[in-house]
Amino acid sequence: MGGVSLGILGVTTAGGEALAAARREAERLRGAGAELIVALVSGDRRLARDVREATNARLVVQGGLGRADALPPTRDGSGWVVHGGRQGQGVLVVDLHRPTSEGEAVDLSAWSVEVSAEALDDEIAGLERQLAGWRAEGRSGPAVERQAARLDAMRAERAALRPPRFPDAGPAFEARWIALDAQAPKDEGVGRRLRALDRRINAHNERAFADRSPPPVPEGDAAYVGSTTCGSCHAAAYEWWRSTPHGRAYATLEDLDKEFHLDCVGCHVTGYEQPGGATVTWNLEGALEDVGCETCHGPGSRHVAAPTAEVPPVETPESLCVTCHNEEHSTAFVYAGYRAMLRGPGHGLPPAGSP
Ligand code: HEC
Ligand code: HEC
Ligand code: HEC
Ligand code: HEC
Known part of the structure; x- marks a missing residue:
């Protein structure tokens, strides 16, 4: 892909034997010229992380029945774990830029930002409710000021939230998930x-x-x-x-x-x-x-x-x-x-x- 050899392996069962087999397979793929390893895992997050560690994969795509929703990338060691959803409900698209094995890959996904923004919005709303309650009770003092300062900091963080700039050098990637509903085009x-x-x-x-x-x-x-x-x-x-x-x-x-x-x-x-x-x-x-x-x-x-x-x-x-x-x-x-x-x-x- 783009002049880079990708090695792809899959793991469908948990346990030491499966991890050892995954490790051997990653070595075999590297021996055959694979510069980057992508691992597909049917199982839970724990297994996804174990497989990433065993294979030193740049990207692990987790699926299986353990979880319904797709999840944006989370960093794990020198790689990333993404969840692809389940039962063919959607397609996970990952674009790799400068897919070398050198350096840390930067996550450029708008999806990651959206999920962080939602989490921050929830926290901000909670804090706003708490402060409004305190003010209604007429409370003041250092505890109230501390929470007000925390709220300002969170609002600033929220306002500044956007995907990182495309790096001048080194690998980067973008992940997005596309629902396959009844309207999705057929191939x-x-x-x-x-x-x-x-x-x-x-x-x-x-x-x-x-x-x-x-x-x-x-x-x-x-x-x-x-x-x-x-x-x-x-x-x-x-x-x-x-x-x-x-x-x-x-x-x-x-x-x-x-x-x-x-x-x-x-x-x-x-x-x-x-x-x-x-x-x-x-x-x-x-x-x-x-x-x-x-x-x-x-x-x-x-x-x-x-x-x-x-x-x-x-x-x-x-x-x-x-x-x-x-x-x-x-x-x-x-x-x-x-x-x-x-x-x-x-x-x-x-x-x-x-x-
Ligand atoms: C949890 C129960 C459940 C399971 C499991 C299930 N179905 Fe169904 N299926 C339904 C129900 C209920 C309907 C009717 C939905 C409605 O009309 O509201 C339905 C409707 C359908 C229809 C639509 C029929 C039509 O022409 O409108 C198809 C096709 C179908 N199922 C195929 C499948 C397939 C393939 C699987 C396995 C991947 C599956 N179902 C698994 C409960 C289930
Ligand atoms: C041998 C004939 C016979 C067979 C076979 C039979 N039924 Fe019935 N069913 C009756 C009769 C007769 C009644 C009316 C009973 C009464 O109200 O005293 C009845 C009543 C019912 C009622 C209740 C109706 C009401 O208004 O309360 C249901 C529901 C029902 N049957 C379902 C079934 C189902 C499901 C089957 C298959 C598993 C079945 N029947 C097989 C003869 C039969
Ligand atoms: C999805 C659920 C469902 C299935 C499948 C179903 N029934 Fe029923 N049945 C009902 C309900 C609900 C009623 C009450 C209908 C009403 O009066 O509103 C009913 C009513 C009845 C009655 C009493 C009313 C009448 O007209 O005598 C009988 C007898 C009966 N069903 C038999 C059957 C038989 C035989 C079958 C299969 C061929 C069947 N049902 C399949 C849910 C079901
Ligand atoms: C064992 C599973 C099962 C149960 C229990 C069940 N259904 Fe269904 N139902 C189905 C499936 C599967 C279909 C679709 C079948 C297909 O098109 O192949 C369906 C279809 C229907 C449809 C047709 C919908 C349409 O768009 O035409 C109706 C209405 C319906 N169910 C009502 C009920 C009701 C009401 C109950 C409870 C009283 C019930 N069903 C219980 C499995 C179930």
Whole structure:
């Protein structure tokens, strides 16, 4: 890159063995001509710092599930650690200027300044509140003056806050994070590769978890029977449900080659990892695919065996919905509005065609 050889390595597990392997890999890369090492780490901040130290990387990019938000660069020894966010929610772009291994790299990121500014603004607001309270109480004296002086200093620091000047010599870098929302432009090449990766993960998990069965149903408790069994008596409700997104939720994943992805399947099937419920591979031969009847009305074997003696609950609290309709996966969720959409012909309304 720009005439400089970059060595890139990745670490996905913690522990001494992984660090030793990372150290060896960094040495191998340097031996092969890499002038700068960039390390990718799936794990927590501690691991990111350990890897940086073990490899003497200039830049460590941390990801993984431990933290949702991307974080601007923080200095660590002779390098920097950046957090890239998780689950493909964004792209971290790092521009390296004069990327030599000599000298300390200067962080030119506006992002770092923004985050520092937010922290300072919070502190300033807190101090302003404290001083206003003291003045309202009529307090004065050296303690008040000291805090007032601290506030002035902080305001001056805030006013002066901006990225450092581009250095006359030596390395510098800028990091920024770009959200990949629905409006983000698509790249065909990246899309193809991600799709191929998704297929590989699907094929791998289907084999690796082939024997994954759910916890057993405790003696006497109701077991899951699957929506088709419910449909044998509640035909109109079943037909309506099939026409709704809940009744197609598994196909949504199949269309994306993600029905065996551990990050996805849990909310697109029925009774995931519950006693007798679906697992990543096991779903009563398809009967527990989709967000089925028993998601909301509970496992139904006892009701099926004695329909009038064991009547399942009808009302579904918001707390159930938000186990799946959370902020990450259902941004538009409002209980009353979504709950109203669960009423359809044969399901809370007279079946189609009835007077
Ligand atoms: C063998 C036929 C049969 C099957 C199979 C069946 N049900 Fe029922 N279901 C009934 C009957 C009959 C009632 C009415 C019971 C009553 O009110 O006394 C009922 C009532 C209900 C009610 C309560 C309705 C209300 O107004 O209180 C719900 C909810 C329900 N069933 C859901 C299910 C679900 C979910 C399944 C699948 C697990 C299922 N049913 C399978 C026959 C069946
Ligand atoms: C097991 C997870 C799960 C639970 C629990 C759940 N849902 Fe859903 N819901 C989904 C999924 C997944 C989809 C999208 C399916 C698809 O399109 O593939 C969805 C879609 C919907 C939709 C369609 C939204 C649209 O824009 O058309 C409504 C309405 C809805 N859910 C309401 C509810 C309500 C109300 C509750 C609670 C009573 C609830 N859901 C409980 C997983 C769940
Ligand atoms: C925490 C539960 C949860 C997980 C995990 C989850 N989903 Fe969903 N998914 C939902 C819910 C809820 C909806 C419905 C959102 C709405 O309409 O408000 C949904 C909707 C969708 C839709 C939109 C359907 C449409 O066409 O509008 C797609 C596509 C989807 N999910 C795919 C995935 C994929 C791929 C994964 C794994 C990366 C995944 N989901 C993981 C709960 C989840
Ligand atoms: C996402 C949650 C959810 C799913 C999935 C769901 N239901 Fe319901 N069900 C409800 C709610 C909420 C009501 C109350 C509707 C109303 O009257 O406003 C209800 C009402 C009912 C009733 C009583 C009202 C009536 O019209 O008889 C029956 C029976 C029933 N559901 C059966 C089923 C069956 C069978 C399925 C699957 C084919 C199913 N439900 C899927 C939430 C759900």
